[in-house]
Amino acid sequence: MDAATRTRKDIENIERQIAHLESVPGADLKTKEQLYELHRQIESLRTQFDLSSAWQKTELARHPQRPYFLDYVERLFSGWSEMHGDRRFADDPALLCGMARFHGQEVMLLGTQKGRDAKQRVQRNFGMANPEGYRKALRAMKLAEKFKRPIITFIDIPGAYPGLGAEERGQGEAIALNLREMARLRVPTIAIIIGEGGSGGALAIAVADRVLMLENAIYSVISPEGCASIMWRDATKKEVAAQAMKITATDLQNLKCIDGIVPEPDGGAHADIDSAAAMVDEVLHHNLKELMSLPADHLLESRYNKFRNIAQFFTES
């Protein structure tokens, strides 16, 4: 039994005790004191549980056996045919683009790809895209727009690559341009965060009609480690930072920053990749059908309105 399960069991235990004590009519002082103490205990346990659950999800999202983009491609799509390069500088092996068929429908498929073993990880740059990756992505999306094909993006990225070359080649500009252009693509777009949704690097392919998250995926403005070292000046506070930033799928849903959550099999997507893929398939298919039935102008307008009114966390006095 892991720590989180144990904490959950403890919480359930105390809940039962509280329910029992409260059900007895005419409580005396001693019972009241006891109840107060139990409430205090359950409060602290709940905080602990929240902490462990946000961090637990972070670890699940980064699990080395977690299905990656190409695992889904293999299971959900046919005729996958990769297109390389940004026609400017290079091909980015961390962000893949290609044509594919989904339930008979031609789609443009984009996804960030992590490596399975050490060699692959280095080759894929740990799934962290460079500017040429984002420029290739834009080229692919424009191509899809030209031929009126819907776009599906799979996101699993720790963050856009923070390297010297990336800065020289304009990482910021590459991401910025994608944000603006995705907002006005005249074809249906679906983004699905399957693992890590790392900040601007994820958003650069996630300005979509539907933004979905897997149950154990995370989506955040900075990694919990990054946040901890900046705000707490202590990278070991990552659990606290993970919890404070509200990065889980449920959090994002509550903040109305995503459109839906895709369930995962018990234990997480890596426990049963085939059924995880089947669940993704169902949700994608449903959303795509819905979006394909809408005229482009309508699509554009509702996409704009969604992002125009997203995260309105302010008051006007």
Next chain:
Amino acid sequence: MTWFKRESSELDSSGEKRVRTEGLWEKCEGCRQIIWKKDLDANLNVCPKCQHHFRVDARTRLATLLDNSEWEETETNLSSTDPLKFVDTKAYKDRLIKAQKETEICDAIINAEGVLDGKPVIASAMEYRFIGGSMGAVVGEAITRAIERSIEKRKPLIIISASGGARMMEGVGSLMQMAKISAALAKLDDAGLPYLSVLTDPTTGGVTASYAMLGDLNIAEPGALIGFAGPRVIEQTIRQKLPEGFQRSEFLLEHGMLDAVVHRKDLKSYLSRALSFMAA
């Protein structure tokens, strides 16, 4: 020879003996010279000796760009709701109150409607002193409204950035502001209106990765730190020292990421020139 006759007197020990010089002098970060503050102010906060551009606050910035230092401020009543109830070593709510007191503005942005060299413009200036000029929901909304006003009134838009990036204390909500603003900029672009982006020291993170880099022209002040990732993060990633001048305006210009690096004293005339070109 009066001093021979001067009567000896006790030194006056009453009152303040120290000469107060705080605020009168400023040390230049560029050349380490001590500059008289008045000289600095008269020189638009640029070091007269080495031309180092000091950071200036949003109001000073607008005053140097807009005619007669006059403008009308809008969106002065927005404030963050602290959606995550975020607490690190300090509560975000307290940080907000402190910053509001110190800067006397509601968040890290001032929206202005004014005239630049006879041309009506919408200008948004970021305030670095307000939690590092970070972009949260208020900054996102204010800039979006500036863009909308620009479209509605068919006036050019100028955004002056000075920001460390997205505001972590608002979590993913601050990330979403990047999408929101960029989507609005697509509309501005569709409407065929000019957008001039001015990047000042520093412009990094989510601001660089959204509106700061989306100008019809991206113009920077000399020596400004401009980048996506912070220099420390990059050093930790690549495990080597960064070259001299890395991520400074001149470096970006050399790599083709900026249209121009313009001295503060020439900024207004450069913007005016660009607006003449772009006006129908």
